[in-house]
Amino acid sequence: MAQAKSLTPTDIERVLRYIDSNKNAIRNRAMFHMSLLGGLRAKEIAMLLIGDVLNTDGTVKQEIRLSAQQTKGRHGRTIYLSQKLRDELAYYLKFKSVLFPDRPLFATRSKAQFTPNTLAQHFWWMYRNAGVSGASSHSGRRSFITTLASKGVGVRVLASLAGHRSIAVTQAYIDVNDDMKRQAVELM
Secondary structure, three states, X not given: OOOOOOOOXXXXXXXXXXXXXXXXXXXXXXXXXXXXXXXXXXXXHHHOEHHHHEOOOOOXXXXXXXXXXXXXXXXXXXXXXXXXXXXXXXXXXXXXXXXXXXXXXXXXXXXXXOOHHHHHHHHHHHXXXXXXXXXXXXXXXXXXXXXXXXXXXXXXXXXXXXOOOOHHHHHHHOOOOHHHHHHHXXXX
């Protein structure tokens, strides 16, 4: 099976334009950013509860602790949220009518919790309808890792952020492009 496509800035703009033109735009934008800016898998996004992301005072946490049941491989991990991602989540939560800690962070139109498979399909259709071919639910995660690598973040830090136990797995996520090569030779 081919690897998910890493998203270019043009792809990201295209997806955001598509999201903003459809129903559930605020929810879909927040889910997209959880993948792109947080590096979460579809399963991890689907399994999030409101209490996982909100402090008792109603502010968005700086770190999310995923339990073993919420992750692939059943190894709990911590997700570090950038200010940009916290702002996206805060904006989304302003429009959520019920903020009970034990409710799903993201729910379907029928108010049910997404299953990991349903959310993966949701991402696939979102990318397809936005005109981004080769993208899947893993594209945001792959772009997260590749973008950080291109900015000089070390592979051990990337592996920890991604929840990988092997840096070899993390290295397989990193796309190399012409801009990265140009920047590399300029270091000489």
